[in-house]
Amino acid sequence: MTDRKAQLAANLAQVEERIVSSCVAAGRKREEVTLIVVTKTYPASDVRILHELGVRHVAENRDQDAAPKATACADLSLTWHFVGQLQTNKVRSVTGYADVVQSVDRAKLVTALSAAAVRGERELGCLIQVALDAESGERGERGGVAPDGVEELAAAIGEAPGLRLDGLMTVAPLAGEYAGRQRAAFDRLMEISSRLRAGHPAANMVSAGMSGDLEDAVAAGATHVRVGTAVLGVRPRLG
Numbered sequence: 001m002t003d004r005k006a007q008l009a010a011n012l013a014q015v016e017e018r019i020v021s022s023c024v025a026a027g028r029k030r031e032e033v034t035l036i037v038v039t040k041t042y043p044a045s046d047v048r049i050l051h052e053l054g055v056r057h058v059a060e061n062r063d064q065d066a067a068p069k070a071t072a073c074a075d076l077s078l079t080w081h082f083v084g085q086l087q088t089n090k091v092r093s094v095t096g097y098a099d100v101v102q103s104v105d106r107a108k109l110v111t112a113l114s115a116a117a118v119r120g121e122r123e124l125g126c127l128i129q130v131a132l133d134a135e136s137g138e139r140g141e142r143g144g145v146a147p148d149g150v151e152e153l154a155a156a157i158g159e160a161p162g163l164r165l166d167g168l169m170t171v172a173p174l175a176g177e178y179a180g181r182q183r184a185a186f187d188r189l190m191e192i193s194s195r196l197r198a199g200h201p202a203a204n205m206v207s208a209g210m211s212g213d214l215e216d217a218v219a220a221g222a223t224h225v226r227v228g229t230a231v232l233g234v235r236p237r238l239g
């Protein structure tokens with residue numbers, strides 16, 4: 001085993017242990033939580049090692065980095081999640097490799113993703129990114145729609161050819177009433193998810209929790225956690 005593989009294996013084992021303990025504490029089954037490894041800023045060779053170690057879900061946040069990486073790993077059976085703020089001029093590229101876009105936060109993006117999915121003859125999973133700290137009608141600093149905008153976006157995705165509404169995603173806010181209160185933030189996301197599922201029963205994915213707060217996300221009921229640093233190490237640059 002190479003040094004890098006041994007390091008990633010050890011880190012993955014630690015993250016797995018944290019997920020298992022959180023599931024036990026919450027009375028949940030381990031299978032209810034999917035680990036997505038956020039590979040942004042790390043090379044395709046790491047993605048390859050992660051695949052060898054059993055990882056099947058990876059996430060990226062910048063198309064410039066993700067597109068070549070996905071191409072280099074096209075032979076691997078991986079589900080690619082796009083989790084970054086997405087400009088409409090990148091949609092066509094992202095639709096070429098992403099299976100799920102977790103950062104859908106405006107109607108214009110829905111239209112663009114739908115057109116690209118139809119053109120590419122694919123079905124694209126969509127999560128609505130919720131900005132828990134955004135005021136009504138506004139978007140979050142790091143993307144996301146205010147909670148009261150979820151229903152309208154859900155309807156748009158539900159009607160858009162080529163798109164499949166899979167659920168919700170959030171990043172715990174750094175400011176506002178939820179700053180430093182991850183558990184409360186994720187509980188709020190679960191409430192919004194319950195309301196969404198009443199009208200869209202298949203939209204049952206809840207993507208929440210990162211390296212620092214995955215326990216809170218599992219406790220609240222998240223189905224997917226997105227972990228970067230705890231698996232790959234501290235990123236060499238901001239991403």
Ligand SMILES: *Cc1c(COP(=O)(O)O)cnc(C)c1O
Pocket residue numbers: 038040061083084171209210211212226227228229230239
């Ligand atoms: C980078 C990133 C993560 C992973 O964050 P870590 O703290 O490194 O685990 C999760 N979600 C999104 C949207 C990200 O951009």
